[in-house]
Each structure stands twice: as C-alpha cells, then as structure tokens.
Amino acid sequence: MIAGLSLMAATRVRHAVTVAGVLIASSLGAVNNVKAQAPAPAAVPAQASVPAKPADVASMDAILTALYDVISGPAGQKRDWDRFRSLFVPGARLMPTAQSAGQPGQVTVLTPETFIQRTSAGFERDGFFEREIGRSVDTFGKITQVFSAYDSKRKLDDPKPFQRGINSIQLLNDGTRWWVVSIYWDAERPDNPIPARYLKK
Numbered sequence: 001m002i003a004g005l006s007l008m009a010a011t012r013v014r015h016a017v018t019v020a021g022v023l024i025a026s027s028l029g030a031v032n033n034v035k036a037q038a039p040a041p042a043a044v045p046a047q048a049s050v051p052a053k054p055a056d057v058a059s060m061d062a063i064l065t066a067l068y069d070v071i072s073g074p075a076g077q078k079r080d081w082d083r084f085r086s087l088f089v090p091g092a093r094l095m096p097t098a099q100s101a102g103q104p105g106q107v108t109v110l111t112p113e114t115f116i117q118r119t120s121a122g123f124e125r126d127g128f129f130e131r132e133i134g135r136s137v138d139t140f141g142k143i144t145q146v147f148s149a150y151d152s153k154r155k156l157d158d159p160k161p162f163q164r165g166i167n168s169i170q171l172l173n174d175g176t177r178w179w180v181v182s183i184y185w186d187a188e189r190p191d192n193p194i195p196a197r198y199l200k201k
Contacts (some may be wrong), residue, residue, distance in 0.1 A: 052086035
C-alpha cells in the first residue's frame with residue numbers, strides 16, 4: 001500500500017507540474033500578445049495643426065523672433081493665434097512659475113490652446129509687448145536650450161517695463177524646420193534678479 005501510495009503521489013505531482021507549466025506558458029503567451037498589440041509611441045513632430053510660414057521656422061533666430069512678435073501688439077489688436085500655433089510641436093507645453101510670500105514655488109502647465117484662452121482677452125484689452133533683452137544658448141544634436149531674458153510693456157513707448165524675466169525655451173531642429181517644444185519661465189523679483197550673464201546677446 002505504501003509503495004502504491006508513493007506511485008500515485010508521484011503521478012499526481014507530475015500532473016500538477018504539467019498543468020502549472022501549461023498555465024505559465026499560457027500566461028506568458030497572453031502577456032506577449034498584449035505587448036505585441038500595444039501601439040507604438042507616436043513619433044513627433046507630426047504634421048503641425050497649422051502650417052508655419054517658412055520664414056518663421058527657418059532658423060533659431062527666426063522662430064524666437066516670431067515667438068515674441070506674435071504675442072506682441074497694441075490694445076485692440078487681435079493676435080494671429082494660428083501663427084502662434086504653427087510654431088509649436090504637437091504636445092508642446094508652456095509653464096509659468098509663481099512665488100507667493102511664504103509659500104513654495106508653483107508651476108502651471110499649459111498647452112498652447114490653454115495659453116491662448118488665458119491671455120488673448122487681456123492682450124487685446126490692455127496691449128502687450130514682449131521683447132528679448134538677452135540670450136544664452138546651448139545645443140546638443142537636435143536639442144537647443146535657450147535662456148531668453150525678456151521685458152514686457154503695455155505700450156511700446158512705456159518708459160519702463162512692468163515685468164522682466166527669463167523664458168527657458170526648448171527647441172527642436174528636425175532637419176527641415178525649427179519647433180518650440182516647451183517654454184518654462186520665471187519673472188524677475190527683488191530677491192530673484194536676472195544675472196548679468198543672461199542680459200547679453
């Protein structure tokens with residue numbers, strides 16, 4: 001009886017191992033099938049939502065000039081938001097920072113569309129002119145990082161800007177044109193002056 005029980009037990013163990021192997025193989029097959037069916041990440045840049053003017057995206061200088069120009073204008077003037085859209089790679093982000101007294105710094109993440117929604121009425125009502133007053137550039141391969149110091153006025157002839165700061169602008173040169181990938185900026189404050197090295201062109 002003991003020998004028979006041992007044989008039966010061994011048979012059951014072999015059966016259990018076989019079943020477990022089938023289950024594991026089936027599970028791995030399902031996982032591999034899911035992986036095979038998962039869509040590949042989309043390559044960017046895809047086609048821009050709005051075609052760019054070739055002159056706006058032909059060089060780094062051109063796209064930075066277009067970026068400042070398209071948001072600037074007097075009160076009562078509508079901005080050319082399609083031109084603005086044409087500068088950005090799909091998925092681009094604009095990220096203003098803020099600092100309240102006694103509070104940690106914050107960042108707001110916007111798409112080009114939400115930036116348009118938040119600023120268009122104020123720009124048209126009050127006027128807004130922004131210009132570059134200094135630049136520092138680093139490039140590696142397709143990546144260009146620009147620290148672009150700026151000042152902002154309501155009217156071109158205002159004696160002083162109401163704000164200065166730095167736009168950290170990430171650009172992509174895809175071999176056919178330039179794209180804005182992101183803009184991340186902070187304003188100058190008494191405790192956060194713009195370093196002199198960023199005020200040179």
